[in-house]
Amino acid sequence: xxxxxxxxxxxxxxxxxxxxxxxxxxxxxxxxxxxxxxxxxxxxxxxxxxxxxxxxxxxxxxxxxxxxxxxxxxxxxxxxxxxxxxxxxxxxxxxxxxxxxxxxxxxxxxxxxxxxxxxxxxxxxxxxxxxxxxxxxxxxxxxxxxxxxxxxxxxxxxxxxxxxxxxxxxxxxxxxxxxxxxxxxxxxxxxxxxxxxxxxxxxxxxxxxxxxxxxxxxxxxxxxxxxxxxxxxxxxxxxxxxxxxxxxxxxxxxxxxxxxxxxxxxxxxxxxxxxxxxxxxxxxxxxxxxxxxxxxxxxxxxxxxxxxxxxxxxxxxxxxxxxxxxxxxxxxxxxxxxxxxxxxxxxxxxxxxxxxxxxxxxxxxxxxxxxxxxxxxxxxxxxxxxxxxxxxxxxxxxxxxxxxxxxxxxxxxxxxxxxxxxxxxxxxxxxxxxxxxxxxxxxxxxxxxxxxxxxxxxxxxxxxxxxxxxxxxxxxxxxxxxxxxxxxxxxxxxxxxxxxxxxxxxxxxxxxxxxxxxxxxxxxxxxxxxxxxxxxxxxxxxxxxxxxxxxxxxxxxxxxxxxxxxxxxxxxxxxxxxxxxxxxxxxxxxxxxxxxxxxxxxxxxxxxxxxxxxxxxxxxxxxxxxxxxxxxxxxxxxxxxxxxxxxxxxxxxxxxxxxxxxxxxxxxxxxxxxxxxxxxxxxxxxxxxxxxxxxxxxxxxxxxxxxxxxxxxxxxxxxxxxxxxxxxxxxxxxxxxxxxxxxxxxxxxxxxxxxxxxxxxxxxxxxxxxxxxxxxxxxxxxxxxxxxxxxxxxxxxxxxxxxxxxxxxxxxxxxxxxxxxxxxxxxxxxxxxxxxxxxxxxxxxxxxxxxxxx
Ligand code: LLP
Numbered sequence: 001x002x003x004x005x006x007x008x009x010x011x012x013x014x015x016x017x018x019x020x021x022x023x024x025x026x027x028x029x030x031x032x033x034x035x036x037x038x039x040x041x042x043x044x045x046x047x048x049x050x051x052x053x054x055x056x057x058x059x060x061x062x063x064x065x066x067x068x069x070x071x072x073x074x075x076x077x078x079x080x081x082x083x084x085x086x087x088x089x090x091x092x093x094x095x096x097x098x099x100x101x102x103x104x105x106x107x108x109x110x111x112x113x114x115x116x117x118x119x120x121x122x123x124x125x126x127x128x129x130x131x132x133x134x135x136x137x138x139x140x141x142x143x144x145x146x147x148x149x150x151x152x153x154x155x156x157x158x159x160x161x162x163x164x165x166x167x168x169x170x171x172x173x174x175x176x177x178x179x180x181x182x183x184x185x186x187x188x189x190x191x192x193x194x195x196x197x198x199x200x201x202x203x204x205x206x207x208x209x210x211x212x213x214x215x216x217x218x219x220x221x222x223x224x225x226x227x228x229x230x231x232x233x234x235x236x237x238x239x240x241x242x243x244x245x246x247x248x249x250x251x252x253x254x255x256x257x258x259x260x261x262x263x264x265x266x267x268x269x270x271x272x273x274x275x276x277x278x279x280x281x282x283x284x285x286x287x288x289x290x291x292x293x294x295x296x297x298x299x300x301x302x303x304x305x306x307x308x309x310x311x312x313x314x315x316x317x318x319x320x321x322x323x324x325x326x327x328x329x330x331x332x333x334x335x336x337x338x339x340x341x342x343x344x345x346x347x348x349x350x351x352x353x354x355x356x357x358x359x360x361x362x363x364x365x366x367x368x369x370x371x372x373x374x375x376x377x378x379x380x381x382x383x384x385x386x387x388x389x390x391x392x393x394x395x396x397x398x399x400x401x402x403x404x405x406x407x408x409x410x411x412x413x414x415x416x417x418x419x420x421x422x423x424x425x426x427x428x429x430x431x432x433x434x435x436x437x438x439x440x441x442x443x444x445x446x447x448x449x450x451x452x453x454x455x456x457x458x459x460x461x462x463x464x465x466x467x468x469x470x471x472x473x474x475x476x477x478x479x480x481x482x483x484x485x486x487x488x489x490x491x492x493x494x495x496x497x498x499x500x501x502x503x504x505x506x507x508x509x510x511x512x513x514x515x516x517x518x519x520x521x522x523x524x525x526x527x528x529x530x531x532x533x534x535x536x537x538x539x540x541x542x543x544x545x546x547x548x549x550x551x552x553x554x555x556x557x558x559x560x561x562x563x564x565x566x567x568x569x570x571x572x573x574x575x576x577x578x579x580x581x582x583x584x585x586x587x588x589x590x591x592x593x594x595x596x597x598x599x600x601x602x603x604x605x606x607x608x609x610x611x612x613x614x615x616x617x618x619x620x621x622x623x624x625x626x627x628x629x630x631x632x633x634x635x636x637x638x639x640x641x642x643x644x645x646x647x648x649x650x651x652x653x654x655x656x657x658x659x660x661x662x663x664x665x666x667x668x669x670x671x672x673x674x675x676x677x678x679x680x681x682x683x684x685x686x687x688x689x690x691x692x693x694x695x696x697x698x699x700x701x702x703x704x705x706x707x708x709x710x711x712x713x714x715x716x717x718x719x720x721x722x723x724x725x726x727x728x729x730x731x732x733x734x735x736x737x738x739x740x741x742x743x744x745x746x747x748x749x750x751x752x753x754x755x756x757x758x759x760x761x762x763x764x765x766x767x768x769x770x771x772x773x774x775x776x777x778x779x780x781x782x783x784x785x786x787x788x789x790x791x792x793x794x795x796x797x798x799x800x801x802x803x804x805x806x807x808x809x810x811x812x813x814x815x816x817x818x819x820x821x822x823x824x825x826x827x828x829x830x831x832x833x834x835x836x837x838x839x840x841x842x843x844x845x846x847x848x849x850x851x852x853x854x
Contacts, residue, residue, distance in 0.1 A: 001033050001219040003185065003207035006040035008222055008281050009119050012075040015126050017281060021222070022180060023132060030217060031175065033210055034134070034182040036123055037203040038115025039068060046112045049095060062095040069118055073125075081125035083136055087118045105157040110195045116184030116203070124182045134180045142170060143188035143209055145196045159199030162188050164209035164268045171214045183210070201262020208265040211274045219269065219276045221261065226469060227278040227289030228253055228260050230304045230454060233466035236442045238709070240456055241463030242303055243287055246294040249303050249395055250276075252426045256391040257306030266291065287463060296759065297797055299814030300396035301455035302448050307437050310358040311343075311387040312368060313417055317351045318379035328352065330378050338371045344389065344420040344429055353418050355389065355431055384417055386434040390444070392453075393427050403453040403779075404428075405625070407444055414440070449705050450623070450669070452781050456706050458816055459794065482508055483746050483827060484790070487853065491748060492787055495825030499750040500767035500848035502836045504532070506540050507854065508744035509832075513544040515713050516700075516739065521720035521732055526570055528698045528737030529555050531833040535562035536852040537741060542567050549698075549735040552576070553583045560587065570695075570735065572614065572661070574636055578602045585609065592661050592695075594637050599649040611650075612659035612695065615640060617680055621673060622665025622699060624778035630664040637662065640684075647688065656690050659733070663697025666738060671712045673699075674734070675719035682727040693731035700739035704781050704830055711739070738833040745832020747772050747848060748787070751824040752803065761798050763820055768802010768809040771839050771848045772831055776808040783829040784812045792818035800826070804843050 002022060008014050018034070025032050038046075042065060049061035066088045073080060091114045099107040120136060127134035145160035174181060185203025190196050198205050204221055211219035228250065231239040245253070247270045254263040260278060269276055275292035316331055331352065335342055344355040356368075368383055375381045392407075394400065398421070411430060418431040432440070448454035456462040465471075482505045483491055494501055516525055526547040529538065533555065538548070539562055547568030548559045559569060569589035573580055581598065582605055584591050592612035593599065599606060616637025620628025629636040638646055650657055660681045664673070677696045685691035703710050724732060749765040756762075774780035784800050786792075794816035802809045811828055820826075839847055 001035065001207050001211045001214070001216045003035040003203060003219070003221050004037070004281070005203060005223055006037040006043070007224065009036050009123060010039045010041075010072075012072065014281070015076070015123065016130075018123070018222075019127055019130050019132055021281075021284060022127070026132070026179065032180045033137070033174075033214065033216070034120075034123065034127075034180070035139075035185045035203060035207040035210060036116060036119050036182065037185050038119050039072070042068065042115040042119070043112060046115055050099075050108045050111055055096060055098060058095040058098065059092070062092050065091065065114075065118075069122060072122060076122075076126050076129070078125055078129055081121060083121040083124065084118060087114055087121055090114070091118075105153055106194050109157045109197050112197055113184070113187040113195045116186050120182050120184045127180065127182065132180055133178065134182050135178045137174075137181045137183040139184040139187050139206060139210075140189035140195060142183070142213060143206065145188045145190040147191060155199075156190065156196065157194065158197050160188055160190065160196040162198070162209045162268075164212035166215040166272050167213045168215075174214070199264075201264055204262050204265040205268070208268040208274075208276070211276070212268040212272050215272050216274050219274060221265075221276065221278050222281045223260060223278060224281060225260060225278075226280040226283060226286040226463075228258055228304070229466055230456075230462070231306065231441060231445045232257065233470075235307070235438060236305075236445045237467040237471060238442070238465050239445065240465050241286075241469065242289050242461065243463045244295060244298075244461050245289060245291045245303060246395065247291060248294070248424065248426055249393060250289075250291040252391075252393045252422075253304045253306060256389070256393060256427065256429070257308045258304070283469075286469065294395070298458065298461060299455060299797070300394065300399050301458070301461065302392050302394040302397075302400060302453045303461075304393045305390065305441065305445055305448060305454075306393065307388055307390050307441055308357065308359070309386065309388045309434050309437065311385070311389050311431060311434075312356045312358075313353055313384040313387050313431060314356065314368075314371070314375070315351060315353040315382040315384060316375060316379040317382070319350050327378070331375065334371060334374045334378075337374070338367060340367065340371060344418060344431065346418045346420055355387070355418065357389075387417060387431050388434040388437040389429050389431050390437065390441070391427050391429040392448070395426060397421065397425050397428050400453050403451045404448075406447045406451045407453070410440070410444060410447060446709060450703075450708050452705065452779070455814070457781070457783070458814070460816055481743070481829065483787075483829070484785075488787065488790065490853065491746070491827065492825055494851060495748045495750065495787065498849065499748050499825070500765075500771050500846070501748045502745055502771075502831065502848050502850045503748060504534060504537060504741070504745045504832055504850065504852045506536060506744070506852060509537055509540050509741055510544060512740045512744070513541055513546065516734075516736060517544065518713060519717045519720065519734070521717055521724045522734050523693070523731040524568065524733045526568065526733065526735040527740055528735045529559060530837060531737030532741045532745065532835070532837055533558045534836070534850055534852065537744075538562040541740065549737075550589065553580055556584065556587055556589060570612070572612075572663075572735075578605060581605050590659065592659070596638070596642060596646055596649060599646070599653055599655065603649075603653040606653055606655045608654045610656045610658040612661050613638060613646065613657050614661040614663070615643070615681075615684065617662050617664065617677065620665045621668050621670075623667030623701065624780070626778055627667060628665040630662070643684070657688055658690060659693045659695055660685050660688070660691055661695040661697065663695075663699060663735070666699045667701040668699045669701040669703065669709070669711050671716040672719055674716060675723050678720060678723045678732065679726075682723060682730060685727075685730060691730065693733055695733040695735060698734065698736040698738070700736045702739055702742045702830070704783070706783075740833075742830050742833035745830075745835055747828040747831040747835060749802075749826050749828065751786075751820050751822055751826060753822070754820065761796055763798040763800050763815075763817070763826075765800065765802050765811065765826055767845065767848060768804045768811055769806060770802065770804050770842045770845050772811060772828060772835050773838050773840070774834060775811050776806070777838075782812065782831060784815050784817070785827050785829070786817050786820055786824050787827045788824040789818040789820070795819055803845065 542563035571584040594614035620630035
């Protein structure tokens with residue numbers, strides 16, 4: 001089954017394209033049934049004809065419509081085929097006759113059906129003439145409209161449904177007649193032999209009905225995009241092509257906003273399990289989206305985020321409703337009476353709020369006012385509009401809730417009117433004010449990827465982004481990792497010698513350092529050495545002019561051993577013992593405090609010193625709650641309400657507050673964050689007087705998931721410069737860790753064993769959480785590749801685990817990798833930051849050695 005829409009059948013080149021596509025299916029040995037829409041604009045012209053009262057005007061309309069078809073025939077250099085001639089004559093007759101004889105609705109249906117009847121007649125002639133003998137089939141002889149309860153005459157004639165059950169007799173009949181057929185979308189016949197229409201999305205639905213009737217090998221919907229995407233590409237250019245969906249997921253995505261497919265067209269295919277393929281007519285080489293039965297070998301993932309605008313909420317409040325029998329029946333009775341279909345429902349003890357979707361309802365203000373008037377008799381009514389429903393779609397939504405914290409956090413600034421979770425576990429919907437949606441959607445899409453909830457790393461499911469497919473070169477190719485090409489061979493050799501091993505690539509450290517050195521607003525950059533204390537890295541960064549931020553005497557000593565005397569040092573400890581401060585002051589380090597206690601109890605250590613005060617700005621940020629270092633629940637920073645006490649104590653001990661410091665967390669990709677911190681610290685500094693510099697911390701993130709956008713360093717600098725212009729009298733300091741070293745390091749391990757258990761495949765490595773604890777501790781996502789088989793396709797969905805006696809010893813879940821063998825060298829990427837420094841001797845397994853390459 002191949003379905004082509006209005007624009008695909010409107011011109012000669014488009015028909016030549018159809019011919020090629022059908023011929024290629026024939027070459028594969030398939031029999032083909034083509035389903036077509038009317039030429040673009042013709043259905044509207046036919047509706048216009050129906051709306052005219054005047055016979056002459058109707059005739060003129062019919063004339064114009066005939067003209068369009070004659071023109072296309074002319075381009076095709078074809079004589080008027082008999083089938084089309086008959087249709088044109090019939091249309092002229094109907095235009096002349098008007099609705100009086102047949103009845104308004106039946107006449108309208110028959111007139112409008114002519115769009116498809118004509119385009120298909122034209123197509124049959126063209127294809128047959130171009131050596132592809134094609135039989136014209138009247139869809140009405142095959143599709144019988146079902147009589148359904150609750151149908152009125154209008155829906156029966158203009159929005160009919162067909163119960164399409166496999167009909168082997170029809171299949172056999174057609175098989176005897178030929179190989180290629182063409183028929184009409186959008187039309188069927190009812191029990192009274194009248195022509196009826198299938199309503200919106202009718203042509204796609206026809207293709208599905210035929211697919212089910214004939215139990216087709218597949219239904220192909222040819223359109224102008226490659227398929228369904230993870231979000232509306234017009235709003236989210238980074239939206240990814242969904243390559244595989246099951247019927248229910250696709251239906252949910254279609255019903256919650258995607259326009260590519262009409263939701264109606266999926267249900268006929270479910271029972272006969274006929275797959276549906278969405279393809280781009282202009283780019284037939286693209287895989288498109290395949291929709292079929294549920295697939296078991298995939299991890300739960302959010303598949304799409306969609307948005308519907310124009311939603312109206314009706315909030316109904318009544319103290320009497322709690323446990324009152326029949327309250328909901330009364331309320332919903334009113335909706336039924338006004339012909340309004342309810343979509344989402346939220347309920348509380350004294351309130352029920354429902355949403356009305358404009359695509360299912362005729363939502364004019366009169367209808368709503370009339371409803372509200374009637375409802376007011378049983379409860380207090382409030383109508384909230386315009387709203388928008390943002391929906392996350394994916395099978396097994398409830399098992400993904402723990403991944404959604406960053407997404408939910410995004411809603412804290414926004415008014416959320418209603419949250420609803422579908423009982424089929426396929427969607428989670430937030431109703432918000434309509435005007436926030438456009439800016440919110442791209443951001444949420446990015447957060448979903450970052451949180452690993454939209455698992456774009458599974459390339460079997462998620463294809464290229466819309467931007468990559470259709471953008472005009474704006475797409476930024478991800479930086480090629482050093483380990484993938486240039487150093488791969490060397491890494492394989494290291495892996496063959498001994499594993500586990502950390503390998504650090506100094507050119508990457510330098511490149512990252514140079515990117516940060518473009519931050520013109522920043523006066524001094526310090527490397528937060530906790531991320532990686534390898535001496536070669538410390539030296540490389542000292543050469544780049546970095547200072548060093550240390551949190552313990554151990555780190556201070558490591559830096560002093562590796563780099564020259566002159567590099568600036570910071571000592572930014574937290575709950576450190578007295579002797580650490582004594583030691584820090586014996587070095588050249590600038591010391592910070594983030595509590596009253598040291599001044600209250602060890603005043604002598606600080607007497608006459610200049611210090612930095614680390615404050616808590618009341619909020620934290622970062623890739624995981626465990627790395628957020630601000631706000632309630634975090635042990636860092638002096639709460640602002642203690643600032644005056646701190647300053648009094650400092651005064652009493654002759655201590656000068658020379659710097660203010662804040663660090664809110666790690667792994668932040670929002671370029672606006674640091675300017676906010678900067679502004680807040682600057683205005684605090686104005687109150688203190690003695691401050692000379694502001695340290696806005698580190699936390700600069702690097703993208704880990706495919707598709708995540710990197711930090712925009714130029715934008716970050718612009719934002720910082722804006723603040724600097726207002727407060728030029730303070731020096732600006734930063735102290736990044738991860739940004740400098742994360743991508744510069746990889747962990748090499750070797751495959752030990754494999755195991756299948758339940759539905760899962762485990763891939764065992766010779767090291768795990770003992771070498772890299774980030775996945776276990778923060779659910780951190782690290783790319784994992786089988787370096788020995790980098791060029792082989794990913795065929796197996798693995799749980800990549802280590803040898804440690806903990807169930808949490810998982811380096812990566814649900815990774816699609818080539819089938820592995822014992823001894824293969826596996827590489828865990830982005831392990832340069834917080835890798836080796838957080839490793840432990842747990843289980844007394846050998847600790848990973850470190851190698852540095854230039
Ligand atoms: N400054 C202070 C005061 C810090 O506490 C930290 C990190 C940094 C700077 C550097 O942050 P970075 O630029 O590296 O994000 N182990 C966690 C990260 C913990 C960060 C602790 N403090 C992880 O692996 O994600």
